[in-house]
Amino acid sequence: MSMSTGSKPRRGRPPRLSRERIVEAALALVDRAGIDGLTMRALARELDADPMAVYRHVRDKDDLLGAMCDQLLVELPPIDPDGDWEPQVRRLAREIRERFAARPALLPALASAPVTPMSLVLASDAVTLLVRAGMSPHEAAGGFGAVFSYVLGFAVVEAAIPPPADHDALRASALRHLETDDPPPHLDAAIELMNSPGDFDLGLDLLLAGLRARLR
């Protein structure tokens, strides 16, 4: 076939700047260079544009980071409001967690901008689903909010797991805090927990079990 793929430039160089292209390039840059590598100058270089040209499509760097976080939640598999709520909420939670885990460098930014247009759309769909299942709008909103908070918090802890090399240092540091050489009985279980946060599903099961109980 002679047609060019999707959104490729018509000429050799990238097409005009757009918010969409900027966000896309910024995500690619973060993946490659980490959050510290994401500077407005480096981003412009990536886009083959003048450093200031980006500001025509983005208010400032915070605006850009917000748009990047929003992008994490697009194209989630759609919710069927008439299907069973529980498997759908479970699937959704796992999917969101995967998106977050795939871009750990973005989590601190996400932590200062979790409320985006897409997360609103998502919450709206989820509330609809839970209301059809028999919950009050208030219960449904609170219930989904709890799941969302859990997923976000889990991803944050998961992403921050220190490298194995730091285990001993962490242990020593904790003992210093306790001002004792005598480790508490389950310090090692705690270190284990922090270094490979239990099953994601364990906490999710607890929440879903709680929600299920509310429906009877």
Next chain:
Amino acid sequence: MSMSTGSKPRRGRPPRLSRERIVEAALALVDRAGIDGLTMRALARELDADPMAVYRHVRDKDDLLGAMCDQLLVELPPIDPDGDWEPQVRRLAREIRERFAARPALLPALASAPVTPMSLVLASDAVTLLVRAGMSPHEAAGGFGAVFSYVLGFAVVEAAIPPPADHDALRASALRHLETDDPPPHLDAAIELMNSPGDFDLGLDLLLAGLRARLR
């Protein structure tokens, strides 16, 4: 008694720098000037010291931010491993959430360093409590991990609530994403959710109910 209190200066000016004093001053500075106001130079000014003197007690700025996050968790009311587990976990969760909510500017930093010596000590105590209540160490670690993740995620969402003035903009933005003028049935409930995240206790109750069920 004639002895001076703990670590007070002997003369009128602040005493020698110490890691402790630096962290304390940094927290005060964040409270007053926000996370952007926390610069190594401003911190040194606060401490009446040379900008570079701080580096004698702190490896770099990330090290400082980590120590600040750790500080959030000190002096939590102690856990009684022989007491009832449920009211204690509930109290602990609320207390931690309060500490986080009191310093919203620090949450993005916390999101990149939630695993600190103090959070380890905390997890260790909590695991001990749950094991005494009859859970396996694995269940106990996973269970407390779930509660901790939830608390952290909730605090993050809570801190990021946009100012009321942004409601309409957010709503419009969500509709643009949906590419429709016809709002989904529970969009407003979702906006309400994101703007005053249900009860903290609602999600906590779900988790505790789930844990309780595991003990029977």
Next chain:
DNA sequence: ACCTGAACACCGTTCAAGT
């Protein structure tokens, strides 16, 4: 040996000057 502060290599963003 310890401490200082000038200097380096950046950064996000403004704004005057160009087209």
Next chain:
DNA sequence: ACCTGAACACCGTTCAAGT
């Protein structure tokens, strides 16, 4: 009117020079 890029006012951190 739009776009550019030099310049501003910072930043975290290095390191040579002082005590």
